[in-house]
Amino acid sequence: ARGAAPEADLAGRHVVVSAGGTREPLDPVRFLGNRSSGKQGYALARTAVARGARVTLVAANTALADPAGADVVRVGTALQLREAVLKAAADADAVVMAAAVADFRPAAYADGKIKKKDGEEPAPVALVRNPDILAEVSAERSREGQVVVGFAAETDDVLANGRAKLHRKGCDLLVVNEVGEAKTFGSEENEAVVLASDGSEVQVPHGPKEALAEVIWDQVVPRLAPRRA
């Protein structure tokens, strides 16, 4: 654990962290959402501030207090999150996609509240794919030497799925955790493996999300591009 004066190994760096879960609206009062609380992303933002970084936190539908010292950009949908992340990534040294981004959104948005009608079955909800923001950021690398970190929540074959996902997304690091009803979501704690594209694998024992955040930054720092003059 770190003491009161953490090493400022992110001083002079701009890092972007996405957190929370996107909501994809069906009508003015309903959405498709997920169970992400945003706590892991907020822990990443707090620890990065403590390590001296300039932090942009792109927060999707979180109910958490703004971390002191971070620039917070609030978003709702996956498309809004994409826009905010790509904009902030333009001059970022590292981008960490901790947000749970909806893979699909409703194909149509009803301007008025959807009403039920007596004797009628509900219409199926048609969905379309959302863009893969992590894959896009990884492919783009808007700043040379930018380090890109993804997360993966898996319920089965955690490591094999994680490795495959790391290569598919093209990111440098993938933080894989096993999820289930009682695991991870909304919890203060987490347990994970940090997989790297260079083959390294760091096991992080069950513990506070802050501790996992520190391990992630420990893995990011040596991979950052040399500081520019």
Ligand code: CTP
């Ligand atoms: N992600 C993203 N854009 C999406 C979906 C996911 O940027 N449209 C990011 C998440 O923020 C996370 C990583 O991709 O960092 C992995 O998310 P995950 O849902 O595990 O991956 P998927 O490729 O969507 O695979 P799956 O079919 O298992 O959901």
Ligand code: CA
């Ligand atoms: Ca997904």
